[in-house]
Amino acid sequence: MAGSVLNASLSIIGAGKVGRTLAKLWADNGVFRLQDMLCQSQKNADSATGFVGSGRAVSDYAALLPADIYLIATSDDRIESSCEELTRRGLISASTIVFHCSGALASSILHTATQQGAAVASIHPIRSFANPEQVAKDFTGTWCGMEGDQRALDILSPAFEAIGAKTANIRTDAKIHYHAGAVFASNYLVTLLDIAVQSYARAGIASDTALDMMAPLVRETVQNVFRLGPETALTGPVARGDMATANKQWQAVAAADATHGRLYEQLMQLTVELAARRKPPEK
Known part of the structure; x- marks a missing residue:
């Protein structure tokens, strides 16, 4: 992967409210080089890139280009299968970082990426994303619970801090208790x-x-x-x-x-x- 956050390419799998909000924040602050935004329909992908103002809208894994970092921002029940699909298509290597933003699931759900030598993490912003436009305006000060491989966190922690987040480390084997606290x-x-x-x-x-x-x-x-x-x-x-x-x-x-x-x-x-x-x- 590129040596600095600013040079790293980012693709987002599942560009719903969370994915597109974070993409916009990173794009507006020059943190990552946004590459692909994958949605189940081309209409939703076009809407996501339109909201962000950059990125390539795609609706098929076959259209994805290799990226340094993948954010899997799908629903929780699709995170594991999305990671498996990225791996199956040869998009994951030992230099890749893969992460998700689920509050309930640990980074271990990304095990197929780990098997390819990739670094994995989960970073969960503790707030509602019901209104992406508003969240993009007032994200500063949002706490994010994070856990995973240190190599991934060394890149992702400053990337979140660059958009105003506060980060807290979570024990990977006890993440369910972190989410229970929020519940x-x-x-x-x-x-x-x-x-x-x-x-x-x-x-x-x-x-x-x-x-x-x-x-x-x-x-x-x-x-x-x-x-x-x-x-x-x-x-x-x-x-x-x-x-x-x-x-x-x-x-x-x-x-x-x-x-x-x-x-x-x-x-x-x-x-x-x-x-x-x-x-x-x-x-």
């Missing part, structure tokens, strides 16, 4: 807030009113967690040792919905453990 912090938080809305409903409060009531509480709680840390941010019955109130709530919730009751009980116990980690007040 807890985002997806399951939404589920928990929905359960809160259902609890308000049992008290006769409409869902839109409940959301309005919850908004300042949730925002302030989250801000305090980030500002003070979970232990110090914790408030409420368990935090102040009022287990009588906590147990009454658990029993009431369990009587109304057994599943919610089990969840309340487990969260109560975890909160007891969290409260126990708090430092005693200074005298």
Whole structure:
């Protein structure tokens, strides 16, 4: 591969929202020399290169030219087969770098490239790419979890930093826990807030009113967690040792919905453990 990032050619397999956004950022900042953008249809490939402003739109692996670096930005269930296809067509060599941006999968999914001596990695930007135009404007400051072969990271880490990313190293054999952390912090938080809305409903409060009531509480709680840390941010019955109130709530919730009751009980116990980690007040 070329000796510097600026001289390296990059082709993107699956130029959807993530692929085209990163391609545009790298193209606009002169980080990589964008070569091919492969999509399942020529229309989508043309749309991707039009968004980026450079690159060659292709819709067939047979049309791909050899590149120094391949980003496989397909859906997770197609990453392995895409890498296999690149290998089958002789596009992977010992000097190639292959990486993907999945949060759930490790770089080991690219094993067919590894067998050819290529360096592999995964780098996961922790943000939504729902609006590529907006993401391309405010990508600076985005955290990216990364793991893989050091040779790949030596190229890709500065490439992401050049477009404003902050990077954090992940243990390859424990990447599933990294992704689980993001699921807890985002997806399951939404589920928990929905359960809160259902609890308000049992008290006769409409869902839109409940959301309005919850908004300042949730925002302030989250801000305090980030500002003070979970232990110090914790408030409420368990935090102040009022287990009588906590147990009454658990029993009431369990009587109304057994599943919610089990969840309340487990969260109560975890909160007891969290409260126990708090430092005693200074005298």
